[in-house]
Amino acid sequence: MTRKANIYDVAKLAGVSHQTVSRVLNNHSSLKPATRERVEKAIAELHYRPNQAARQLVTSQSNIIGILIAGTELFGPWAILNAMKREARVAGYSIISVSISSDSPESWHEGIDQLHKLDIDGVICINLNHQIIKEVEKSLSSATIVIVDTEASKKFDTVNIENLNGGVMATEHLISLGHKKIVHVTGPSDGYEGQQRRFGYEKAMQKAKLKADVIEGDWSLETGYRIGNEIAARKTLPTAIFTGNDHLALGIIKALTENRIRVPQDMSIVGFDDIPEASYVSPALTSIRQDFDQLGNLAIGRMLIQLKTPTKHKAFTVPAELVVRESTQKLKVGK
Amino acid sequence: MTRKANIYDVAKLAGVSHQTVSRVLNNHSSLKPATRERVEKAIAELHYRPNQAARQLVTSQSNIIGILIAGTELFGPWAILNAMKREARVAGYSIISVSISSDSPESWHEGIDQLHKLDIDGVICINLNHQIIKEVEKSLSSATIVIVDTEASKKFDTVNIENLNGGVMATEHLISLGHKKIVHVTGPSDGYEGQQRRFGYEKAMQKAKLKADVIEGDWSLETGYRIGNEIAARKTLPTAIFTGNDHLALGIIKALTENRIRVPQDMSIVGFDDIPEASYVSPALTSIRQDFDQLGNLAIGRMLIQLKTPTKHKAFTVPAELVVRESTQKLKVGK
DNA sequence: TAATCTCGTGTTAGCGCTCTCATTGGGAGC
C-alpha cells in the first residue's frame, strides 16, 4: 500500500507549482491550456485525488448534504431519498441520511449531532415536525435548510407533494362513482402529510355536502388490518374508503376480504402513494401517485441554489395524480 | 454567527496548552483529574466541538464507512442498509451509501470515486459481482472491505444469508406437500443470491428424484407477471412454483389469477424475502424470511473488528426461515 | 518610451488538529 499522491507530487511531475495544480482542480480561468493539460496528465498518471479533509479544513465546506428523516421504513421517504442521492451526486455532493424517530428527542439530538460532526453544508428535513426543525435550526445554524413534506415556512425553502389536492382527487373520484358513505382512514395525526390528505378529503366531502367520517390510523399494514376489521363490524357499512397510504389500504382489503366483504364489488378503496406493488395485488389498487423523483430533485435543486447564492425562500409543490385500477367501481344502484 | 471555538480557545480558557486539550479529547491516560475537569468545563462553556476535517487530515481516519450497493430499489438491500446505519451510529461511525448499477462500469467508477474522495475507513460491498469488487479493491486499497451477499472469499470477511439452504427449505416444503411438478423462477442470472437459491432448489429436487424446471427471471414484479402468463400458457401446468423473491411471486400470482388459475388451490407458490406486504396480500404469501437486521449488524460488527485490529478473514452466515402462509397447500390427489 | 495593465504562474501563510519530542518537578532508591 503505497502512500497516496498529494498535490505536490502532481506538481513535481507536471513541472509546475502546487498552486497551479490547485488551479486546475478548481478549474480556475486564467490557465494556459497547455499547462492544464500537462497537469491533468500527471493527475491521471498518479491516480491523484484531492484530499477532501484538507480541502474542507481550509474552505470549511464539506460538500456533504445531510438528510434528516423520520421513518425510512416507509416507501415514500425511501423513494425520495434515492432520488436525492442521484441528484446530489451529479452536483458533486454526497448525502448522509440519518433517520430518527419523531417521538424520541434523544434520537433527534443524536442525529443532529452526527450531522454536526460532519460539518455538513446543508440539511434537508423530511417529514419532521416543527419542534425538531427548530432544534435543527438552532444546532446546525451554519447549514442551509430545506424542508420537505412539512408545512410551508417563510424561513426556508419548502418542497411538498400536493397532499391536499391528492386528498381531494381521491375523494372526488369516489364521489363521482356515486359513493356517498365514504370513510377516510388517516395517517398518524401528528404528521403534516396525513393532515393535508385529510383536509383534502374533508374539503371534497363538504363540497359534495356529504358527511365526513374519519378514522385515525398511522402508516402501517397492521393498523390497516385492524381498522378494516373495525369497519367490517359496523352495522351499516360505508361503500367506499379512502386511506392515507397504500399500506393502510392493503391491510384493510385483507381484513375486509376475510369478512367476506368484496373489493371493489362491496367496497371501493383508494390508497395514496402508488407503491410498486399497487398494480400487482388483487384487486389492483386505485391510488394517488406521487412523483418522488421530482420531489427529490426539486429539493436538492433548491438546496444547491441556496448553497450557491442564498435567495428568497419559496414554497414549491409537486403535483399528484390519480391512478385508477381495480379497487374502485361505480356504486351499484339500490345501495 | 460568531467564529467557532477551536482548540486554542479552549486551552486559553482552561489555562493549559492546546496539547493538553487534545489529550482530554482523546482521553489520554496520564492526565491529572483536576486538569481534565478544568478543560472539560472550558469545552462546555465554549460549546467546543473538535473539527472533524482537521482531525481527519492528520489521522487520515474519517470514521465513515462507505456502502456500495447494487439496486437499492429492492426491499432486501434497503432493509440491510437501515440495519447497518443503526448499528454503525452506535459505534460513532457514519454511513454513506452509494447505489450503483451492476451493468454500468461507469456507475461503478463514479460510486467508488465518491467514496474515495471521502476517505472512508471501510467499504461494505452488498450484492456486487466479482468484477466490481476487484475494482473496489484496487481503487480503495487503503479501506477495509467486508462483503455481503456474495460468494465467500479468503481475502475478506463475508456475511451471507443462507440462500442455498433457503432454496432447499422452500423446495422441500413444496415436496412435502406432495408436489412433483415444481417450477423455479430465478433472480437475475449474474447475482450470487439468485444462483444460490437456485442451487438449493436443484439440490432438493435432485434429492427427491424430481426433474428441475427452471425459468430465468430477475427481481421485478413485471417479470413475474410476464413469466406467470408464460406458465399459464403451458399445455401441462406445474402444480407449484418457487420464486427467487417475493416480487416475482406477486407478479406471477397476478398473472395466474387473471388466467383463472387459483392460488393455492391450483398452484402453490413460495417466495423469498418475506417482504412486509407478504402477509397482507391475497393469498398471504408463503416465503423464506431473511433476518436483514442480523445480517446488517453482523456486517458492521465485522467491519468494526477489522478496523480496530485486523484479524483473519472469515465467512459468516445468517439463517433463513420458512414462513408458511396461505399461498401453499397440499396437492390434491389425482392431479 | 515610460507607465500601466493584464495574464499566467509562483510563494507564503495558515485552516485545526495530532504526533513526536522536549521539559519540568517531584518521589524512589542508594
Next chain:
DNA sequence: GCTCCCAATGAGAGCGCTAACACGAGATTA
C-alpha cells in the same frame, strides 16, 4: 543529599489543501 526516573505537561512540526499576495513578461496606453 544525589542521581535517576517517571508522571504530567508544553512546544513545534506538519497533514494537504486554498487564499492572498507577489512577480515577471508581454501588451496596451499616454
